Amino acid sequence: MGFNLLKKLKKEKEEEVVEEQVEEEEVVEEEVSEPQAQESQDDDMIMKINERLSDIENRLPRMDISMSNLKKEIDGLRDEMKKIEESMKDMMALYEVVSAQINPFVGSSKATKLSFERIDELEKKIEEFEELILDLQMDIRMIYRSAVNLKEVVNEVLYEGVISFE
Known part of the structure; x- marks a missing residue:
C-alpha cells in the first residue's frame, strides 16, 4: 500500500x-x-x-x-500492567483485611467487606470439599465391605491350599 x-x-x-x-x-x-x-x-x-x-x-x-x-x-x-493492577488490588484487599483485624479503630469499608465475603466463601467451599471427601471415604468403605465376603475369601484360600498339597 x-x-x-x-x-x-x-x-x-x-x-x-x-x-x-x-x-x-x-x-x-x-x-x-x-x-x-x-x-x-x-x-x-x-x-x-x-x-x-x-x-x-x-x-x-x-x-x-x-x-x-x-x-x-x-x-x-498492557498485559503486564493488567497483571500488576490485579496484584495491587489483591494486595490492597489483603492489607485492608489485616489492618481491620489488627486495628480496632478502622471501620469496615466496602473493600474489607468484600474481602471478608471472599474469605467466608472460600471457607464454605473448603468445608464442602471436606464433607465430600468424608462421604467418599464412607462410600468406599461400604463398597469394599459389601463387595468382599471375608468368609468366601478364607474358604477359597484354604481350598486352594488343600488342592496344591495334593
Missing part, C-alpha cells in the same frame, strides 16, 4: 516535472537567452526529487516493521 502511494506520488511528480518542462520549453522558446541554465536547474531538481523518493521508498518497509514490533511490545506491556 505504501509503495503504491509512493509510486503514484512519484508519477505525479514526474508528470508535474514533465508539465513544468513543457511550460519551460514554451518559455524557453520565448526566451532563447536562458535555455541551458533553466534546463540544468530542472534536471538538478528532478534528480533531487528522485533521490528523495527512492530514499523514502527504502525507509518505508523498515518503518512498517518497526511499527509492528512497537505494537507487539505495547500489547505486551
